[in-house]
Amino acid sequence: xxxxxxxxxxxxxxxxxxxxxxxxxxxxxxxxxxxxxxxxxxxxxxxxxxxxxxxxxxxxxxxxxxxxxxxxxxxxxxxxxxxxxxxxxxxxxxxxxxxxxxxxxxxxxxxxxxxxxxxxxxxxxxxxxxxxxxxxxxxxxxxxxxxxxxxxxxxxxxxxxxxxxxxxxxxxxxxxxxxxxxxxxxxxxxxxxxxxxxxxxxxxxxxxxxxxxxxxxxxxxxxxxxxxxxxxxxxxxxxxxxxxxxxxxxxxxx
Numbered sequence: 264x265x266x267x268x269x270x271x272x273x274x275x276x277x278x279x280x281x282x283x284x285x286x287x288x289x290x291x292x293x294x295x296x297x298x299x300x301x302x303x304x305x306x307x308x309x310x311x312x313x314x315x316x317x318x319x320x321x322x323x324x325x326x327x328x329x330x331x332x333x334x335x336x337x338x339x340x341x342x343x344x345x346x347x348x349x350x351x352x353x354x355x356x357x358x359x360x361x362x363x364x365x366x367x368x369x370x371x372x373x374x375x376x377x378x379x380x381x382x383x384x385x386x387x388x389x390x391x392x393x394x395x396x397x398x399x400x401x402x403x404x405x406x407x408x409x410x411x412x413x414x415x416x417x418x419x420x421x422x423x424x425x426x427x428x429x430x431x432x433x434x435x436x437x438x439x440x441x442x443x444x445x446x447x448x449x450x451x452x453x454x455x456x457x458x459x460x461x462x463x464x465x466x467x468x469x470x471x472x473x474x475x476x477x478x479x480x481x482x483x484x485x486x487x488x489x490x491x492x493x494x495x496x497x498x499x500x501x502x503x504x505x506x507x508x509x510x511x512x513x514x515x516x517x
Contacts, residue, residue, distance in 0.1 A: 264331040268469045275461045298423050298451035302458060305419040310412040314404070321401070322408040326466070329405070332473045335368070335480050337508040343368075344487030344504060347375070349497040356492065370394065371484040378492040387492065391485040395478050402474030406467045413463035420455015424448050483507055 280290050311319050343366070351359055360379050366372040374391050382390070427448030431441060483504060490500045 264333050268330055268465060271465065272461060279457070292446075293450050293453055295447055295450050298420075298427070298447070299454055301423040301426070302416060302420050302451055302454040305422070306412050306416045306455075306458065306463070309415040309419065310408055313411050314408055318404050319408065322405045325401075325405060329466075329470045329473045332476075334476055337480070337483060340368070340371075340480060340483055341487070341501065341504045341508065344371075344484070344491065345497045345501045348487070348491045348495060348500040351491050352494070352496055359491075368484060370481050371488060374485065374488040375491075378488060384489060384492055388485070388489060391481075391488070395481045395485070398481065399474060399478050402470055402477075406470040406474065409463050409467035409470065413459040413467060416459035416463060417452075417455040420452040420458075423451025423455070427451060 283290050283293070314322075347359055347362060350362065356379055359375060363372055363375045363379065366375065370391075374387065377387055377390065427444065431444045431448060434444065435441065486507060487500060487504050490503060495503070
């Protein structure tokens with residue numbers, strides 16, 4: 264898996280905790296159940312209100328896939344497709360049936376199997392493009408959910424602060440407790456800004472980036488698969504795919 268999101272969040276939260284200690288305070292001063300519940304619960308509720316229940320559930324249940332995503336190196340995919348093209352050129356497309364079972368890429372394996380089964384090239388392209396569009400649309404829905412939550416969180420934090428300040432005004436008769444209550448009131452704003460910029464928005468950006476990488480890989484696999492079906496030689500397939508990924512070695516291979 265790619266730990267960038269976890270490492271980034273750890274660094275950001277660590278910097279905040281260290282700064283609190285340097286100010287001579289304690290992290291427990293900002294860990295207050297009431298404002299945290301208001302901000303996190305309010306943000307989740309607002310996020311749910313912007314979408315459908317199935318999309319909301321899908322967004323959170325699929326979150327693990329985005330956070331634990333392991334990038335497939337384009338070069339490895341190119342090498343695999345070129346090897347398949349070489350075998351297909353020497354032994355025929357039907358000879359790839361056994362090799363297809365060993366391919367660990369579901370998208371490429373399904374496309375390869377469809378080509379072996381004799382699917383028309385135009386139909387195969389349409390099928391594979393539909394899968395890519397479906398993945399892109401699902402990813403877009405998840406990214407929008409967390410992006411919207413990142414937009415709601417700061418405002419909900421301000422709402423929490425206003426609610427707490429109302430409570431402060433109700434207790435002006437007790438000056439000794441006003442300072443503590445005002446400090447606690449601003450914790451809601453802190454958590455609104457913190458959760459938006461260190462949790463929700465980074466997750467939304469992560470989903471968008473993973474989507475770009477996955478769909479890019481799928482498009483690369485599709486072009487390779489269609490080239491194999493068309494009977495292109497391994498050198499041509501290699502040059503074509505490396506040109507798609509911006510590999511300067513493509514010109515030499517051509």
